[in-house]
Amino acid sequence: MGAIISGLGISLPDNVLTNADLERMVDTSDEWILTRTGIRERRILPKDSPLLASDLGAAAALQALQRAGVRADQVGAILVGGIVPDMQFPSTACIIQEKIGAKNAFAFDITAACAGFVYGVNMASLLIDSGQCDHVLVIGAETLSRAVDWTDRNTCILFGDAGAAAVLSRGPKDRGVIRSLLRSDGGAADILKLGNLAHGTACINMDGKHVFKLAVSEVSRVVVDTLALEGLTAANLDLFVAHQANVRILNAIGEKLGLPEEKVMVNVQRYGNTSSASVPLALFEAEAEGRLKPGMLVGLAAVGGGMAWGCNLVRW
Ligand code: ACO
Numbered sequence: 001m002g003a004i005i006s007g008l009g010i011s012l013p014d015n016v017l018t019n020a021d022l023e024r025m026v027d028t029s030d031e032w033i034l035t036r037t038g039i040r041e042r043r044i045l046p047k048d049s050p051l052l053a054s055d056l057g058a059a060a061a062l063q064a065l066q067r068a069g070v071r072a073d074q075v076g077a078i079l080v081g082g083i084v085p086d087m088q089f090p091s092t093a094c095i096i097q098e099k100i101g102a103k104n105a106f107a108f109d110i111t112a113a114c115a116g117f118v119y120g121v122n123m124a125s126l127l128i129d130s131g132q133c134d135h136v137l138v139i140g141a142e143t144l145s146r147a148v149d150w151t152d153r154n155t156c157i158l159f160g161d162a163g164a165a166a167v168l169s170r171g172p173k174d175r176g177v178i179r180s181l182l183r184s185d186g187g188a189a190d191i192l193k194l195g196n197l198a199h200g201t202a203c204i205n206m207d208g209k210h211v212f213k214l215a216v217s218e219v220s221r222v223v224v225d226t227l228a229l230e231g232l233t234a235a236n237l238d239l240f241v242a243h244q245a246n247v248r249i250l251n252a253i254g255e256k257l258g259l260p261e262e263k264v265m266v267n268v269q270r271y272g273n274t275s276s277a278s279v280p281l282a283l284f285e286a287e288a289e290g291r292l293k294p295g296m297l298v299g300l301a302a303v304g305g306g307m308a309w310g311c312n313l314v315r316w
Contacts, residue, residue, distance in 0.1 A: 002176025003125035005314060006135075006169035007068025008284040011059035012271070013043040013051070013161050026153040033157050038247025042160030042272030044145045052086040056163025057141025058099035060280075064137065065100070068167040072100045075167075076133030078107035079123055081116015081276030082141040083305075085109060088198055092141055102137070113192070114243050114304025115182075116140055116276030117166075121300065121312045122180035124168040139165040140277030147194050149203035158245070159204070160272035164280035175294075175315050181226040182310035188214060192305040215249050215303045219311075220256040223301050226311040234258055236297055238316075241286060243302035244268035244278040253301075265291070275304065292316050 018041045019030035033039055045051055057080055065072060080093035087095075093107035112119040120138035127133040144159040168177070191210040195202030219242060227233055234257040242250060247268055254264040265282045274281060279300055286292050296316040303309035 001170045002173050002315070003128035003168045004171030004176035005166050006070065006171065007064040007066070007167040008280060008287060009060040009063025009065070009067060009165045010281050010284045011056045011063070011163035013045045013049070015044050015046050016041050017044045022157055025150060026156060028153045028157060036248070037158060038266070038269055039157065039272045040269045043162060045143060045161050053082045053084055053141040053143045054086045054092050054095040054099060056143065056161065057082070057092060057139045057165065058096045060163035060165040061096060061100050061137050061139055064165040064167045068169060070135050070167055070169060072102040073104050075102040075105045075135050075137050077124070077127055077136045078102060078105050078139065079110055079120040079136065080107070080139045080141055081110045081112060081120055083113055083194060083275050084143045084147045084197065096139065096141070112304060112308040113306060114245065114273070114275045114278065115302040115306065115308040115310055116304070117279045118300055118302040118310045118312055119182055119308065121166070121168065121177060122182055122310065125177035125180065128168060128170050134170050136168045137165060138168060139163065140275065140280055142275045142277045144204070144275055147197065147202070147204050152203065154208060155204050155206060158273050160274050162271060162274035162277040162281055164277040164284060166280050166283070178313045178315055179226055179230050180310060180312045181222055181229070183218070183222055184306050184308045186306065188307040192307065194305070212246070212249060214307060215245065216252040216256065218309050219301050219303050220253050222309055222311045223257060223299055226313055230313065237263060237299045238296035239263055239265060239286060239291060240299045240301070241265040241279055241282045242300070243304070244271065244282055245273045
C-alpha cells in the first residue's frame with residue numbers, strides 16, 4: 001500500500017502586507033523587492049492578534065481532514081514544522097492535537113525550519129508503510145512575523161505567516177510517496193538562524209547570498225538524486241512544488257533541472273516565504289488550479305535553516 005496525500009488545508013491571516021506598506025516601514029522599494037525576490041505581498045498576523053502558530057496549524061489541519069474525509073480520531077500521528085512554536089514545550093503538535101480533538105494520535109514537532117514539511121512527509125510515509133499508522137497529519141504552522149526584525153530590510157521583506165497541512169493516508173500501491181531523500185549540513189548552521197526566543201530579542205538572521213547559492217545547488221542535486229534512485233530524471237516530473245522562498249531561487253532550480261516554466265509551481269508573489277507552510281500551501285493552490293491530476297509525478301522539495309533539505313517524489 002502507498003502513503004497518498006488524501007487532503008490538503010490552509011489557514012491564512014486576513015491582514016495583507018504589501019511592498020508599498022514595507023516602503024513606509026524601512027528603506028526599500030517595491031521595485032527592489034519584486035526584482036530580487038518576486039514577492040508582491042504577504043499575510044501577517046496583526047501585532048495584537050491572540051492567534052498562535054497552533055491556531056493557524058489547527059485550522060489548516062481541520063480543513064485537510066475534512067477534504068480527506070478522515071475524522072480527527074482516526075489520525076495516528078501529528079508532525080508539525082514551525083520556526084516560532086507556541087511554547088518551548090509542550091510541542092505545537094500536542095497543542096494542535098488537543099485543538100482538533102485527535103485523541104488517538106501521538107504528536108511531536110520537527111525542527112527542520114523551512115524543510116519541516118518535506119521531512120514530515122518522509123516520516124509520515126514511513127509510519128504508514130510500516131503499518132504503524134493509517135492516517136498522519138503533516139502541518140506547517142508558521143508565525144514568522146514574530147521572529148522578524150521589522151527594522152531590518154534584509155530580512156523583513158521576505159517572510160509571511162501561514163498554516164498549511166496535508167493528511168497522508170494508506171492508499172493504493174501505485175500512488176503516493178514513492179521515495180524521499182533528506183540531507184543536512186550542520187556546518188552551515190550560521191548562514192540562516194534564529195536564536196532562542198526565550199532568551200529575549202532573537203530575530204531571523206541570514207547570509208542571503210550564501211543561502212541562495214546553497215538552496216539552488218543542493219535542492220537541484222537532491223531532486224536529481226531522488227529521481228535517480230527510482231531510475232527517473234527530471235524529464236519525468238509533471239509538476240515541481242518547491243519551497244517558496246524567492247522566485248529567482250525557483251527559476252534557477254527549474255533551469256538546472258531543465259524544467260519548463262509551466263511545470264514549476266510559483267505562488268511566492270502572494271505569500272512571501274512561509275517556511276514549512278510553503279510547500280503544502282503551494283500544493284493546495286496547485287490542486288485548486290487543476291494542476292494536479294491522478295497519475296502525475298510530483299516532486300516536492302525544500303531547504304531551510306540547519307541547513308536541512310530534501311525531496312519527496314509523489315505519484316498523485
Ligand atoms: N531594499 C533595498 N535594498 C536592500 C534591501 C531591501 N529590502 N535588502 C538589502 N538591500 C541592499 C543591501 O543593503 C545591499 O546593499 P549594499 O550593496 O549597499 O550593501 C544590497 O541591497 C544587496 O543587494 P544584492 O547583493 O544584489 O542582493 P541579492 O541579489 O543577494 O538579494 C536576497 C538579496 C533577496 C536576500 C537574496 O540574497 C536571497 O533571496 N537570498 C536567499 C535568502 C532567503 O530566501 N532566505 C529565506 C530563508 S532561506 C530559505 O527559505 C531557503
